[in-house]
Amino acid sequence: MPAANDEHEESTSNIVDFDVLEAAKENVQPLASGRRVTALSALLSTPHAQREAKLSETRNRLRINVEIALDDEDGDPLEAYCRLVYWTVENYPQGHSAESGLLELLEEATRALKDDRDGKWRGDLKYLKLWLLYASYVEKPTIIYKFLIANDIGTEFALLYEEHAAVLERDGRRKEADEAYALGIARKATPLDHLKSRYSDFQKRMMSNLSLPTAQPEPSTSTQRPRKALATTASSVPASSSRASSSRTTVGSTRSTPGIPSSSSNARIQIFVDPTGAEAQAAQDTNEWNELGTRKTRIKENVPEVKKLVGTTLKQAGRSKRIASASGSSAAASGTSSGIVPFRDPAPGDMPPQPAPVEAAVKTPDAARGFLPFVDGPQESVAAAPGTPSFTPFRDEV
Numbered sequence: 001m002p003a004a005n006d007e008h009e010e011s012t013s014n015i016v017d018f019d020v021l022e023a024a025k026e027n028v029q030p031l032a033s034g035r036r037v038t039a040l041s042a043l044l045s046t047p048h049a050q051r052e053a054k055l056s057e058t059r060n061r062l063r064i065n066v067e068i069a070l071d072d073e074d075g076d077p078l079e080a081y082c083r084l085v086y087w088t089v090e091n092y093p094q095g096h097s098a099e100s101g102l103l104e105l106l107e108e109a110t111r112a113l114k115d116d117r118d119g120k121w122r123g124d125l126k127y128l129k130l131w132l133l134y135a136s137y138v139e140k141p142t143i144i145y146k147f148l149i150a151n152d153i154g155t156e157f158a159l160l161y162e163e164h165a166a167v168l169e170r171d172g173r174r175k176e177a178d179e180a181y182a183l184g185i186a187r188k189a190t191p192l193d194h195l196k197s198r199y200s201d202f203q204k205r206m207m208s209n210l211s212l213p214t215a216q217p218e219p220s221t222s223t224q225r226p227r228k229a230l231a232t233t234a235s236s237v238p239a240s241s242s243r244a245s246s247s248r249t250t251v252g253s254t255r256s257t258p259g260i261p262s263s264s265s266n267a268r269i270q271i272f273v274d275p276t277g278a279e280a281q282a283a284q285d286t287n288e289w290n291e292l293g294t295r296k297t298r299i300k301e302n303v304p305e306v307k308k309l310v311g312t313t314l315k316q317a318g319r320s321k322r323i324a325s326a327s328g329s330s331a332a333a334s335g336t337s338s339g340i341v342p343f344r345d346p347a348p349g350d351m352p353p354q355p356a357p358v359e360a361a362v363k364t365p366d367a368a369r370g371f372l373p374f375v376d377g378p379q380e381s382v383a384a385a386p387g388t389p390s391f392t393p394f395r396d397e398v
Contacts, residue, residue, distance in 0.1 A: 016041040029095035040093060052099075055091055062087060070112070078121050081109040085130065096137050106134040107294045114151070128154030132163055141167050147292050149183075158184055158195035165202065174206055 016037050024044050028035070043051065062084040069075035085105060092100035109130055113121045121127040131153065135144035145164040147153075154160045161184030168177035181199040189195055 024093075028093040031089070035090070035093065039090065043091060043093070058087070058091075059084075070116075077116060078113055078124060078126055081113065082126055082130070085109060085133070089133075103134075103137050104294075106130060106137065110134055111292075111294075114153075122151070122153045123156060125154070125157055125159070128157055128160060132159070135163075135167075142171075144292070145180075151290070155187060156189055158189040158191055158198075160184070161189055161195060162198050165198075169202065169205075177202065178206075 028040070046054075062080070066077060066080040066084055069077040069080040085102075088100055088102050088105060089095075092102065094100070096102045110127075113127055113130075128148075131144065131148055135141040138144060142164070145160070145167070148160060149155060149164075161180050165177040165180040168174075168180060181195070181202060184195050185192070185199065
């Protein structure tokens with residue numbers, strides 16, 4: 001009975017809430033090998049603070065294992081780096097970001113293991129897969145594949161040539177993709193049958209994408225005037241004109257830009273020839289590609305240089321302005337001339353008297369103001385207003 005309960009609890013724990021995955025699907029980077037839904041659901045359903053604390057603890061433990069494996073002669077740093085890398089890929093579904101640091105981790109792993117144990121890991125398939133994963137996050141992956149071939153890293157595996165050709169085909173560089181397949185087959189990379197099968201599929205795709213030949217336009221039967229020659233030889237022109245043109249050419253050749261061959265000169269163009277023998281071997285020895293560089297070195301022009309603040313003096317913002325204003329005010333107080341005179345409120349004793357309140361203006365007659373209106377004819381006196389009439393009541397006579 002307890003066993004049945006355990007099986008029931010295990011089956012119920014595998015139930016995944018699809019709403020959690022649906023809400024975060026834009027932030028999950030798809031992988032060719034796929035992701036475990038249960039681990040992804042458990043990761044996304046955990047609160048952010050608890051998730052970061054748990055991930056940081058596990059990352060520190062895996063980092064310690066890497067350092068121990070690098071210091072131990074009998075350790076396996078490749079396996080330790082693979083555990084740390086694939087754990088980061090699984091637990092940071094958004095891929096490369098500031099939190100995961102996946103790109104920097106891949107750069108560290110590929111560079112640290114390149115010459116470790118005298119290049120022991122260059123022929124390991126796990127090490128090649130770390131390089132291929134790193135190439136999927138860079139801007140120009142073809143440079144990574146050329147570096148691997150130049151340094152003999154994973155060249156005995158067919159996976160290197162298949163991935164290189166796939167990237168070139170995606171970029172439309174079909175001829176270079178064909179050369180990549182041919183190089184892997186010539187080196188008999190394993191598994192060779194799988195590489196030949198991929199190459200056969202590539203050739204079928206290229207044949208199906210070939211466009212049909214376009215119809216050439218038929219030549220017209222109408223007579224056309226012959227075009228004038230753009231240049232004439234010395235035999236087709238008179239001797240006098242050829243001598244004149246040669247003299248003009250000689251004069252003009254002295255005025256031509258140095259380093260640029262003139263079209264009228266008869267000098268042959270020097271052809272570059274690849275060195276052979278001991279010279280070629282010396283040039284090949286000095287043309288090694290030992291260092292690929294990191295992302296920080298490629299974008300160093302866009303990143304400001306970081307310096308320590310120990311022993312440095314920071315200038316206070318606005319200090320020069322305060323000094324200039326203080327010197328200007330002292331100059332104004334001393335009576336010296338300065339470019340800008342600051343405004344100051346006057347002292348209480350220097351305040352001007354308050355203006356008297358404005359009273360209402362009293363209307364004055366026009367004569368007092370010296371203005372007389374013009375009146376036609378003789379001026380008549382204005383009669384006084386009549387008084388109130390008296391009232392006598394009526395009475396009957398006696």
